[in-house]
Amino acid sequence: xxxxxxxxxxxxxxxxxxxxxxxxxxxxxxxxxxxxxxxxxxxxxxxxxxxxxxxxxxxxxxxxxxxxxxxxxxxxxxxxxxxxxxxxxxxxxxxxxxxxxxxxxxxxxxxxxxxxxxxxxxxxxxxxxxxxxxxxxxxxxxxxxxxxxxxxxxxxxxxxxxxxxxxxxxxxxxxxxxxxxxxxxxxxxxxxxxxxxxxxxxxxxxxxxxxxxxxxxxxxxxxxxxxxxxxxxxxxxxxxxxxxxxx
Amino acid sequence: xxxxxxxxxxxxxxxxxxxxxxxxxxxxxxxxxxxxxxxxxxxxxxxxxxxxxxxxxxxxxxxxxxxxxxxxxxxxxxxxxxxxxxxxxxxxxxxxxxxxxxxxxxxxxxxxxxxxxxxxxxxxxxxxxxxxxxxxxxxxxxxxxxxxxxxxxxxxxxxxxxxxxxxxxxxxxxxxxxxxxxxxxxxxxxxxxxxxxxxxxxxxxxxxxxxxxxxxxxxxxxxxxxxxxxxxxxxxxxxxxxxxxxxxxxxxxxxxxxxxxxxxxxxxxxxxxxxxxxxxxxxxxxxxxxxxxxxxxxxxxxxxxxxxxxxxxxxxxxxxxxxxxxxxxxxxxxxxxxxxxxxxxxxxxxxx
Numbered sequence: 006x007x008x009x010x011x012x013x014x015x016x017x018x019x020x021x022x023x024x025x026x027x028x029x030x031x032x033x034x035x036x037x038x039x040x041x042x043x044x045x046x047x048x049x050x051x052x053x054x055x056x057x058x059x060x061x062x063x064x065x066x067x068x069x070x071x072x073x074x075x076x077x078x079x080x081x082x083x084x085x086x087x088x089x090x091x092x093x094x095x096x097x098x099x100x101x102x103x104x105x106x107x108x109x110x111x112x113x114x115x116x117x118x119x120x121x122x123x124x125x126x127x128x129x130x131x132x133x134x135x136x137x138x139x140x141x142x143x144x145x146x147x148x149x150x151x152x153x154x155x156x157x158x159x160x161x162x163x164x165x166x167x168x169x170x171x172x173x174x175x176x177x178x179x180x181x182x183x184x185x186x187x188x189x190x191x192x193x194x195x196x197x198x199x200x201x202x203x204x205x206x207x208x209x210x211x212x213x214x215x216x217x218x219x220x221x222x223x224x225x226x227x228x229x230x231x232x233x234x235x236x237x238x239x240x241x242x243x244x245x246x247x248x249x250x251x252x
Numbered sequence: 253x254x255x256x257x258x259x260x261x262x263x264x265x266x267x268x269x270x271x272x273x274x275x276x277x278x279x280x281x282x283x284x285x286x287x288x289x290x291x292x293x294x295x296x297x298x299x300x301x302x303x304x305x306x307x308x309x310x311x312x313x314x315x316x317x318x319x320x321x322x323x324x325x326x327x328x329x330x331x332x333x334x335x336x337x338x339x340x341x342x343x344x345x346x347x348x349x350x351x352x353x354x355x356x357x358x359x360x361x362x363x364x365x366x367x368x369x370x371x372x373x374x375x376x377x378x379x380x381x382x383x384x385x386x387x388x389x390x391x392x393x394x395x396x397x398x399x400x401x402x403x404x405x406x407x408x409x410x411x412x413x414x415x416x417x418x419x420x421x422x423x424x425x426x427x428x429x430x431x432x433x434x435x436x437x438x439x440x441x442x443x444x445x446x447x448x449x450x451x452x453x454x455x456x457x458x459x460x461x462x463x464x465x466x467x468x469x470x471x472x473x474x475x476x477x478x479x480x481x482x483x484x485x486x487x488x489x490x491x492x493x494x495x496x497x498x499x500x501x502x503x504x505x506x507x508x509x510x511x512x513x514x515x516x517x518x519x520x521x522x523x524x525x526x527x528x529x530x531x532x533x534x535x536x537x538x539x540x541x542x543x544x545x546x547x548x549x550x551x552x553x554x555x556x557x558x559x560x561x562x563x564x565x566x567x568x569x570x571x572x573x574x575x576x577x578x579x580x581x582x583x584x585x586x587x588x589x590x591x592x593x594x595x596x597x598x599x600x601x602x603x604x
Contacts, residue, residue: 014525015429015487021436040528061425063526063553085428104432 007122010053011037012044012070013083014062018104022057022083025111032115041065042156045074052076054122060084065149065158068138073151077131079121081114139187145195148176150183157183161200165214165230167192169207179232202249204228204242212249255312256390268305275301292361295354300347300372307339307346308383315387332384340376347372410575423517426484427452433487448486455479459510466576467506470537470544474498477516481533484520492524493532501539502546507598508576512548514565515594519550522592527553543600549593566594573598 009032013019019037026032035051038044040063048056048070056078060067067082082101100114148159163178169189176183193203203209214230218238221227226238228246238246257267278297283290318331348365355361430452437445458476474496485492516533523531533550566585573582577599584595 015433016489017433017436017487018429020440021432024436024439061525063528085432086424104428105435106432 006033007031007055007119008033008035008051008053009055009057010035010044010047010051010078011057012041012048012062012067013037013057013059014039015059018059018083025108026115028108029112029115031119039063041067041070045070045156048078049075053078055079055081055118057081057083065156069149071131071135071138073149073156074131079118080131081118139191139195143195144197148183148185150176150185152183157181159183161196164196164201165211165232166234166236167209177234202242202246204246205237205239208236208242210236215250218246218250253316253391253394255309255316256387257309257312267309268302271301271305272298286364288361288364292355292358296351296361296365299350299354300343300375303346303350304343304376304379307343308379311335311339311380311383312387315384315391336377336380339380340373343376344369344372409571426480426517429487430483437486444486448483451479451483455483459513461509466508468509469503470498470505470507470546471503473507473509473512474535476510477512477535480513480516481520484524488524491527491530492520493530494535495532496535498536499538502537502544505537505544505598505600507544507546508572511569511572511596511598512546514569515548518565518594519548519592523550523552529553540597542597544598546596546598547593549591551591554590569594569596 009026011019011022011034013022023034023037026034032055035053036047038047042064044056044058044062045065047053053076058067058070058080060082061084067084071080083104083106084101085104100117102111102114146161148161148164150157150159159176159178165177165179167177167189168175170184172186173184174187174189174192176185189203189207189209192201192209196209200212201209202212210228210230214232215228216231217229219227219229221237226243226246227235228238229235257263275294275297278301279290279293282288282293282296286293288296314331314335318328351365352362430448434445434448434452437448455476458479478494481492481494485494512535519531519533523533531550531552533548535546535548537544537546539545566583570580570583573596574580579599582597582599586593586595
């Protein structure tokens with residue numbers, strides 16, 4: 006039996022999925038969830054083989070869920086109008102269903118899903134999908150992080166600066182810090198360009214948090230943030246900082 | 253605006269070539285009218301004309317800085333007179349000085365030089381007038397060009413906002429999700445499916461009619477909003493609650509077609525879509541001295557973190573009202589702890 010979970014906020018859409026799935030006896034629905042948080046928790050706990058995942062949902066979007074999933078099932082996206090965003094993922098053998106979809110189209114998706122589950126390549130393609138999603142340079146509005154068993158949603162407005170730490174990035178806000186598995190390059194291209202500046206290989210600072218810029222030794226600068234934190238400015242960071250500060 | 257003569261190298265060349273031509277013509281006239289030697293006539297007209305050409309370049313600055321918008325007034329005319337006297341006096345003085353030095357041994361020439369003073373003064377006044385005219389024509393042309401550009405930009409803005417209105421009316425997310433719900437209902441509840449198809453059709457018909465008339469009765473607009481909300485309610489059930497309070501005076505009021513739609517879509521998108529708890533959407537309308545005040549408010553999940561920039565719909569509403577009523581103070585937005593509200597003032601023609 007293929008263990009299946011449905012994460013979809015609309016009851017009628019869930020009903021339709023269940024109806025279409027009813028014909029296929031090798032699939033067993035082990036849970037249905039209405040929002041990203043409960044869906045995420047269930048996937049990590051119940052470890053399904055297949056997930057039908059809506060993209061627009063309360064609390065956490067389908068894409069945000071993927072970033073912090075611990076268990077990597079096969080995924081079929083269901084969505085009304087994100088086909089442009091989804092085109093890029095076609096090659097990853099992760100299927101998507103554009104609402105409204107026919108039962109024939111649904112069956113095709115299940116054929117792919119069976120193949121994928123039997124071959125056991127899921128984990129790799131989820132990471133690839135997240136990577137491809139990252140390559141699209143839409144600005145982000147929030148960052149989702151997971152620490153132990155808690156999920157934090159950090160609004161971009163609260164971020165003061167970021168620091169590279171090996172394969173991770175430490176995100177600092179006014180009153181907390183969170184580790185996120187992403188690259189500095191990712192944040193440099195996704196944080197709003199008018200608000201943040203990459204001042205160093207290891208640092209990105211919020212422009213409005215910079216209180217002063219000081220000469221430190223010969224020809225090297227540091228910035229002092231409003232909360233007193235001092236960050237180094239590199240040779241390549243200096244011209245960027247100067248142009249952002251109109252200096 | 254920079255000096256039109258010094259603006260480009262090409263202009264400088266043309267300017268001096270014109271002056272050299274004038275100088276040559278003048279030299280011919282002198283030769284024709286007097287019995288001075290050719291080279292003296294040429295030196296005379298070259299000196300006077302080139303000196304004027306140089307001085308005339310500077311006239312631009314008093315024009316530009318005393319009179320930046322190119323209009324005439326008593327004060328400006330006075331300024332021009334003073335500048336004119338200074339330029340012409342300076343020109344004659346310099347011209348005589350240079351020629352007396354260059355042609356120091358030409359007795360016959362000095363008589364001519366002194367006799368021709370009045371003619372030279374008249375020429376100076378003529379030159380000054382022509383140069384002034386030229387500068388003013390230049391300013392006028394530049395301003396016309398700028399005006400045309402603003403007009404084109406404005407037209408573009410109108411087109412763009414019309415397009416955006418159209419786009420926000422036919423929100424594809426709403427359409428496809430509704431069709432998916434209908435698809436689901438055909439199995440479980442065909443009656444409701446049919447009901448939803450009819451509501452969706454009526455809604456679309458109203459949306460597509462936009463453009464035939466710019467304004468509509470508030471009552472009709474509300475009827476359409478209710479269609480939209482009923483469709484969303486089939487999808488989201490008890491998660492969506494709608495109430496309205498419309499004052500008697502508002503019912504017959506006129507408002508721009510589909511102006512409320514994007515605001516309700518926002519309320520649904522940021523309220524209902526993002527919450528797991530029920531969302532109350534409230535519409536009120538009351539008469540105010542300048543017209544109608546319409547308020548749309550909704551509560552939202554206060555734990556929610558904004559995902560996408562709100563505001564495109566709101567920006568369109570603001571732009572449209574500005575285009576229709578010529579005022580940009582008609583929209584007010586309040587974001588409270590857990591309530592979001594938008595207040596619109598819709599001006600009405602005062603008639604009883």
